[in-house]
Amino acid sequence: MNNKLTAAERKHLARVKSLPCSVCNAPPPSSAHHINQGQQYTTVALCYDCHQGSMMGWHGQKRAWAVRKLDELDALDVTIGRLA
Numbered sequence: 109m110n111n112k113l114t115a116a117e118r119k120h121l122a123r124v125k126s127l128p129c130s131v132c133n134a135p136p137p138s139s140a141h142h143i144n145q146g147q148q149y150t151t152v153a154l155c156y157d158c159h160q161g162s163m164m165g166w167h168g169q170k171r172a173w174a175v176r177k178l179d180e181l182d183a184l185d186v187t188i189g190r191l192a
């Protein structure tokens with residue numbers, strides 16, 4: 109994490125991480141997946157498996173995503189809806 113984040117960006121990231129997983133609804137804390145590196149407001153709340161998991165995760169074989177027919181924007185929509 110770079111330290112150029114503004115206070116508002118840090119607050120937003122903390123709120124994202126306090127949400128359940130946007131793919132499988134695993135309870136928080138979640139991690140914040142950056143759709144575009146360096147953009148804090150398009151981050152998605154994800155559990156470890158749906159984020160970094162080698163089979164299930166976005167950065168792996170994406171199986172948790174494929175079975176639900178979700179892409180990054182679908183999950184972002186869930187995250188934003190829960191922040192609202």
Ligand SMILES: [Zn+2]
Pocket residue numbers: 129130131132133134154155156157158159
């Ligand atoms: Zn998950």
Ligand SMILES: [Zn+2]
Pocket residue numbers: 140141142159166167
């Ligand atoms: Zn990620």
